[in-house]
Amino acid sequence: MDQTVELLMVFKQELEQCGSLQQLQDLRVKYLGKVGEVTNLLKGIKDLPADVRPVFGAKINSLRSELETLLADKSSTLKAKEMQLRLQNEQTDISLNSVADWGALHPITLIENKICEIMVSMGFEVLSGPEIETDYYNFKALNIPEDHPARDMQDTFYITDNILLRTQTSAMQARLMEKKKPPIKMICPGKVFRSDNDASHSPVFHQIEGLVVDKHITLCDLKGTLEYIASQLFDSKTKVRFRPSFFPFTEPSVEVDLTCSNCGGKGCSLCKGTGWIEVLGAGMVNPFVLDNCGIDSAKYNGFAFGMGVERLAMIKYGIPDIRLFYENDQRFIKQFGK
Numbered sequence: 001m002d003q004t005v006e007l008l009m010v011f012k013q014e015l016e017q018c019g020s021l022q023q024l025q026d027l028r029v030k031y032l033g034k035v036g037e038v039t040n041l042l043k044g045i046k047d048l049p050a051d052v053r054p055v056f057g058a059k060i061n062s063l064r065s066e067l068e069t070l071l072a073d074k075s076s077t078l079k080a081k082e083m084q085l086r087l088q089n090e091q092t093d094i095s096l097n098s099v100a101d102w103g104a105l106h107p108i109t110l111i112e113n114k115i116c117e118i119m120v121s122m123g124f125e126v127l128s129g130p131e132i133e134t135d136y137y138n139f140k141a142l143n144i145p146e147d148h149p150a151r152d153m154q155d156t157f158y159i160t161d162n163i164l165l166r167t168q169t170s171a172m173q174a175r176l177m178e179k180k181k182p183p184i185k186m187i188c189p190g191k192v193f194r195s196d197n198d199a200s201h202s203p204v205f206h207q208i209e210g211l212v213v214d215k216h217i218t219l220c221d222l223k224g225t226l227e228y229i230a231s232q233l234f235d236s237k238t239k240v241r242f243r244p245s246f247f248p249f250t251e252p253s254v255e256v257d258l259t260c261s262n263c264g265g266k267g268c269s270l271c272k273g274t275g276w277i278e279v280l281g282a283g284m285v286n287p288f289v290l291d292n293c294g295i296d297s298a299k300y301n302g303f304a305f306g307m308g309v310e311r312l313a314m315i316k317y318g319i320p321d322i323r324l325f326y327e328n329d330q331r332f333i334k335q336f337g338k
Contacts, residue, residue: 004063007037015070021078028071038064107336108206108325111233111313112189115208118232122225124185124210129172131191135162141174142249143288155195157203165193169209170249170306177213177293182300184213189309202322206309213285213295213302219252222282222303226256234261234316241276250283250304261315270318277315280307 011031018024031037041060045053105113116126138156139145157165172188189208196203212221223240230238238261242254257278260271267273282305287297310322317336319325324332 003041004059007031007041008063008066011037011067012070015074018074018078021075021082024071024074024078031067032064032071038067104334104336106325106333107313107317107319108309110336111309111316112206112208114233115229115307115309115312116187116189118229119187119210122185122228124187127172127176127186127188128190129166129169129175129188131166131193132159133164133166133171135164137171137174138164138166138168141289141292142170143286143292144248148248157193157195167194168192168306169207170304173209173211173304174289174293176211177290177295182213182215182295182302184211184302186211202310202326204326205322207306208309209304209306211285211302211304213290213300215300217284217302219254219284219303222284222305225303226280226282226305230258233312234258237264239265245281245283247281247283249286249289250281251286253281253283256280256282256305258315262318270315279311279315280305282306 011027014027014030015024018027029036033039038060041063042057045057045060048056120126139148156167159165169188169190169192172190173186176184176186187208187210189206191204192207193204194201210225212225219242223242227238227240230240237259239259241257241259243257245253245255247253255278257276259265260268260275260277262268262270263275265275267275271277282303285302285304287301290297290300290302310325313319313325314322
């Protein structure tokens with residue numbers, strides 16, 4: 001019996017000296033392992049008198065239980081101590097730097113915001129429409145039937161025969177005219193999608209479509225509107241020039257040129273020596289479009305225009321490649337307004 005008391009006393013002394021979980025594991029093996037001290041005591045029971053064996057066996061089992069309890073308590077203490085040590089040594093400072101690295105608005109966002117600001121000051125409302133459109137609103141309602149050659153000019157991403165990624169934000173004009181009767185003054189900025197990709201084209205780009213429908217609207221109203229936009233976006237010396245063109249949803253249709261912002265119309269490499277840069281398409285709303293949308297073309301007329309935001313940003317900021325807008329290079333983006 002004295003062996004168990006002595007063994008427990010020695011165990012407690014060694015347990016007190018354990019400073020790590022590994023040392024504790026070694027102590028466990030020393031006393032409770034297959035060839036440990038407690039196991040050796042159990043093996044010696046067979047040599048005892050028969051009447052002593054049960055009492056000594058119970059004493060050993062009690063010793064084993066006490067050792068396991070002491071080991072478990074010590075393990076919890078050491079684990080808590082090691083965790084506290086790790087928390088102290090592995091601290092990470094997640095506070096912000098004293099000087100924040102401020103970002104900048106993307107040039108496309110800057111141009112889009114500026115144009116919206118200009119148009120709102122002229123009484124236009126800003127609307128948005130779905131990027132996934134039906135063939136009807138993207139084409140048919142705008143006087144572009146299935147066999148129209150204008151469809152060949154737009155490489156369209158079709159989802160089904162009738163559902164597609166919109167190729168122009170003009171679709172929102174048709175949606176609005178079906179629900180709202182004149183007078184109408186609206187613009188619709190947003191992303192559009194076409195299967196095209198090179199230095200001056202992207203499969204995803206941004207447009208702003210404008211629409212005015214009322215009585216007695218003329219090409220002079222259209223030109224005056226575009227001249228005001230150009231003067232606010234570039235400078236007051238910027239001039240606007242119309243050239244005859246063709247678009248299915250306008251009649252007559254015009255290509256719109258601005259005097260080169262780089263040379264002021266004198267001629268340079270940017271404008272290829274002409275002094276003018278083509279920026280957008282426009283025209284008077286085709287009567288068929290008005291009638292398709294439930295507006296009496298005998299009483300009302302209007303004008304529409306569509307401008308590419310990337311195109312305007314490239315001209316204003318002198319950006320040579322449209323792909324720079326989408327590469328997310330922070331050195332490029334940080335050059336613009338904060």
